[in-house]
Amino acid sequence: MGILSGSGNKGRKLILIVYLLVSIVILLFSAFFITQAIQAYTLYQYERGFSLLFTGVIGLALSLYMLSVYMRRPGLIRHKEVRRMVAVVECVSCSYRDRRDYVSGDYVMKESGGCPVCGGKTLVTEIYPEVVGRG
Numbered sequence: 207m208g209i210l211s212g213s214g215n216k217g218r219k220l221i222l223i224v225y226l227l228v229s230i231v232i233l234l235f236s237a238f239f240i241t242q243a244i245q246a247y248t249l250y251q252y253e254r255g256f257s258l259l260f261t262g263v264i265g266l267a268l269s270l271y272m273l274s275v276y277m278r279r280p281g282l283i284r285h286k287e288v289r290r291m292v293a294v295v296e297c298v299s300c301s302y303r304d305r306r307d308y309v310s311g312d313y314v315m316k317e318s319g320g321c322p323v324c325g326g327k328t329l330v331t332e333i334y335p336e337v338v339g340r341g
C-alpha cells in the first residue's frame with residue numbers, strides 16, 4: 207500500500223543512488239560536449255560544432271529532467287513526515303462515518319459500497335493526507 211511509507215529499502219536506495227550518478231554523468235558529458243562545441247565553433251568547424259552542441263543540449267535536457275524527477279521523489283528530501291492518504295466514507299441514509307486508506311481512483315462524492323450499518327449507499331466525502339509518523 208504505502209508508497210510514501212519511508213521504510214528504508216536497500217535495493218530501492220541503491221537504485222536511487224545509481225539513478226542520481228547516471229544523471230550527473232550525463233550532465234557532465236553534456237557540459238563537456240557543449241564546451242567542445244564552442245571550441246569547434248571558434249575553429250570554424252560548424253558541422254562538428256553543431257552535432258556536438260545538439261548532443262550536448264539533448265543530454266543537458268535529459269539530465270536536468272532526470273534530476274528534477276529525482277528531486278520530486280517523495281520521502282527523499284522530507285524524511286521527517288510520513289504521510290498517507292485517508293478517505294472519509296459517510297452513509298447517505300444514516301450517521302455511519304468511517305475513515306479508511308485512500309484507494310487509487312477515489313474521489314470526493316464517489317460511491318463507496320454498502321453501509322455496514324443500514325446497507326444504504328456510502329459516499330467518499332473527504333480525502334486528505336494524514337501524518338502517521340516521523341522518522
Ligand SMILES: [Zn+2]
Pocket residue numbers: 297298299300301302321322323324325326
Ligand atoms: Zn447507513
